[in-house]
Amino acid sequence: xxxxxxxxxxxxxxxxxxxxxxxxxxxxxxxxxxxxxxxxxxxxxxxxxxxxxxxxxxxxxxxxxxxxxxxxxxxxxxxxxxxxxxxxxxxxxxxxxxxxxxxxxxxxxxxxxxx
Amino acid sequence: xxxxxxxxxxxxxxxxxxxxxxxxxxxxxxxxxxxxxxxxxxxxxxxxxxxxxxxxxxxxxxxxxxxxxxxxxxxxxxxxxxxxxxxxxxxxxxxxxxxxxxxxxxxxxxxxxxxxx
Numbered sequence: 001x002x003x004x005x006x007x008x009x010x011x012x013x014x015x016x017x018x019x020x021x022x023x024x025x026x027x028x029x030x031x032x033x034x035x036x037x038x039x040x041x042x043x044x045x046x047x048x049x050x051x052x053x054x055x056x057x058x059x060x061x062x063x064x065x066x067x068x069x070x071x072x073x074x075x076x077x078x079x080x081x082x083x084x085x086x087x088x089x090x091x092x093x094x095x096x097x098x099x100x101x102x103x104x105x106x107x108x109x110x111x112x113x114x115x
Numbered sequence: 116x117x118x119x120x121x122x123x124x125x126x127x128x129x130x131x132x133x134x135x136x137x138x139x140x141x142x143x144x145x146x147x148x149x150x151x152x153x154x155x156x157x158x159x160x161x162x163x164x165x166x167x168x169x170x171x172x173x174x175x176x177x178x179x180x181x182x183x184x185x186x187x188x189x190x191x192x193x194x195x196x197x198x199x200x201x202x203x204x205x206x207x208x209x210x211x212x213x214x215x216x217x218x219x220x221x222x223x224x225x226x227x228x229x230x231x232x
Contacts, residue, residue: 004158033220042119042205042222043159090159092220104220106151106159 003027004107006091012113013081021076021110023091031097032074033104034066035090043090049074050097078112086114117142117213119206121223128196129231136191136226138180138206148189149207149220150180159205165189176200201230 005024013019023032031050035043047056049068063085065077078085088111092104122137140146150162163174170182180191189206206223213219 040124040224042224043220044222045219048219092159103149103161103164105161108158 004091004093004105006089006107006110008110009108010111010113012115013078014115015083016080019078019081019112021078021089021091021112023074023076023107024072025091025093025105026072027093027095027105028071029093029095029105030071031094032068033092033094034064034074034076035092037088037090037109039087046076081112081114083114086112088112117208117210117221119208119221119223121204121206121226123226124224125227125229127229127231130198131195132230134191134193134196134200134228136204136206136228138189138191138223139187140189140206140208140221141187142208142210142212144210144212146208146210148180148182149209150174150178150189150191151205151207151222152202153205153225154202162191162204196228196230198230198232201228203227 007022033048034046037043045057046060047066063079068074088109090109091107094104118141120139148165151159152162153159162178163172165172165182173179178193180189182189203225205225207220209220
């Protein structure tokens with residue numbers, strides 16, 4: 001039944017040590033998104049892929065990168081995590097970007113701790 | 116810049132009380148509006164959505180929301196809450212005018228609802 005899967009659910013990394021978060025989907029959706037959500041704040045879009053077309057938000061730090069090797073998988077790479085990058089990272093998908101396709105489906109999130 | 120404001124960060128109610136959570140957005144163009152709910156330990160789930168047509172939208176679990184374009188508002192309501200409604204509620208907006216037409220969701224900061232038996 002799981003539609004948007006995120007692994008791991010909890011990730012601990014050291015300051016400056018690269019980390020990769022994983023997202024997969026069984027919905028065959030064209031669009032995949034990564035959000036960052038800090039405690040008591042709104043989820044904030046980092047970037048998204050429409051098929052292979054990568055779209056970075058203007059204020060997303062260069063420290064954050066993403067890869068989408070195929071329709072089902074998308075990865076978030078944090079090259080040198082800082083203490084300020086500790087957050088919940090949410091992956092979401094949508095069928096497309098027009099009309100009823102606007103609905104996004106979210107995964108359970110990965111909580112990242114930086115020590 | 117586009118933004119979403121949720122007026123109450125924390126709401127505490129007793130069971131059977133009525134609920135209204137405020138949401139205002141700042142964007143003058145065509146919008147699609149959403150309410151998402153996050154139950155403790157679970158992922159964000161869609162509660163209801165507005166794309167067009169009747170501004171009064173009914174969602175799951177007895178929730179409804181009314182889009183008032185002149186007030187840039189999309190308030191969430193439920194006539195009688197239950198303990199199981201304890202969760203965090205997020206209002207979100209998107210528009211064809213955002214990000215070149217792609218599906219950029221802008222979220223409010225959320226409202227934590229606690230319902231006491």
